[in-house]
Amino acid sequence: MPTQTVKSSARAARADQRRQQILNAALGCFRREGFHGASMDQISKAAGMSVGHIYHYFENKEAIIAAIVERDVAELEADFEKIRASADVAAAMVQHAAGVIARGDHASDGGFRLEMLAEATRSPRIAAILQDAHREIGRMVVDTMRHANPGLSEAEAQTKFELLGALFAGLDIAMVRSPGLDRARLSADLLKTIQHVLGETKS
DSSP: OOHHHHHHHHHHHHHHHHHHHHHHHHHHHHHHHOTTTOOHHHHHHHHTSOHHHHHHHOSSHHHHHHHHHHHHHHHHHHHHHHHHTSSSHHHHHHHHHHHHHHHTHHHHHHHHHHHHHHHHTTOHHHHHHHHHHHHHHHHHHHHHHHHHOTTSOHHHHHHHHHHHHHHHHHHHHHHHHOTTOOHHHHHHHHHHHHHHHHGGGOO
16 A cells, blocks of 8 residues: 555544544533533533644534534444344344443433434524434434335335334433433333334334
8 A cells, every 4th residue: 555545544544533532522511511501612621632623623513513413323324234134124123222222322312412402493503413314314214114124115114213213302301301210111111112113114
């Protein structure tokens, strides 16, 4: 491999590492302080770099949110590629949902997601970011459902996706309104509901 190509690859790798460093630091700040409460100065301190360095990669906090959402969607896409390759796609989807619940993703990030939804009602930029992500996630979920059951219409699969999305969004609300909720029992009942919704996706 030419020396210049090696150097370019190394620079690209370092730049990506710095971007991820910023995103992780920003996400921690957003969780603690909220979107408006977290300043670029706080993010820079958490990331261990200057504010000017951060602006080299992201023009503002909205751009950071867009990158965080884009990263989440990319990770989900990788998960669904594995799901589509499974022998029992519906069962793999349920297993994936169980993993999300078991990891406590909704417990740790629920407040952040709810704040982003509230911000979307005031910020067209944030609204566009979330709507684009929702459409992309919907595409991969609908495609996966129809891969499992070609007889399932796109409209039927889309309705199932929206229902599943509402269930997971409801988890965020439940964790805020009822912090003492029995999560194990809730998770068990939620998985039964998911299995029911996905039951007809089996071929």
